[in-house]
Amino acid sequence: MRQIILDTETTGFDPAEGDRIVELGCVELIDRQFTGNNLHIYFNPDRDSSPGALEVHGLTTEFLSQFNRFEDEAARIFEYLKGTEIYIHNAAFDVKFLNAEFGRLGMPQIETVAAIHDTLAMAREQYPGKRNSLDMLCERLGVSNAHRTLHGALLDAELLAEVWLAMTRGQFGLVMEHRDQPSQREGQTEVIRFDASVLRVEVASETELAEHAAYLEALDQAAGGVSLWRKLTEPAPAA
Structure with a gap:
């Protein structure tokens, strides 16, 4: 499965007020492994960033004026994202801006061609009652x-990728499938014999x-x- 961890920086907080994306990271x-096939683009938004946004990302109008506009890169971005699982922290914000940019060009909304996941919502479910900003x-x-x-955008996407891997590490374990077996009948317990001696032992580096x-x-x-893992796997210190 191909996963994309995505972040944007913008000129402000509302595309309906004319704010634009200035950076995409x-x-x-692929299958939870970094490939190095990242995408990082700055855009000329043809407008100044608001003071609040500029304080956040530091991307000045003069700096951004040397880059292409979003419409020049839209097709490449769309093809890169299409058919993937996209993970975004506070996804509603970035999706709103991406859809506004694609909408100006008559292109489909991003959630119609990719699966969008909000890591902020995931964090709130996993750590209820706690602060769940990217820094926290x-x-x-x-x-x-x-x-x-x-x-x-790229730095935050890289950090979010590490955070997402850490948050979801326990959800992806060793799954052993058996095929061509009769389906289990309701109310019955299925026993599968498995010879562990055939497994190859890989020593951790x-x-x-x-x-x-x-x-x-x-x-x-x-x-x-002390976490439960340590209590169960590490010997207690000698008295």
Whole structure:
């Protein structure tokens, strides 16, 4: 499955008032693995950013004037996004702007050709009652954002990709399918024999072990102490 983690920067907060996208950042994953086939584009919006937006992203009118307009890149963007799962933090905002840009050109709405997922809604469900901004999620899940002094579409998409992987890691496990078996009858328990000796043992690398240790630290931080995983898998200290 192809996943796109997406973020935009804009001149303001409402495309109905003429605000435009000034930066698009997309990070591609296939089956939860980074591919490096990312998309990062600045746009000339033909207008100034509002003071509030400029304070967030720092992209001046003079800087943006050297780039193409959205309509010059729209077909390429649409083909890149079509048929994918798109993950966006506070998706309604970015989708509203993307649809406004595509709508000006008579192109389809993005949610008609791609599956849109809101990571903010996912975070609120997973961490109810807590602050779930991208910065707070980075802190909670052990994703370093020390280099994030201003918002940037590609930078924020890269951080969100790490956050999404951390948030959903427990949802994707080892699934063993059996085929050409009679369907299970209602009320019956199906027993499948499986010879574990045929599995190849892959030893974790030093990098993977370090990533695992960092993830456990994030679990401890989220649990406010020693996580259940450590309690169940690590021996208790000697008295």
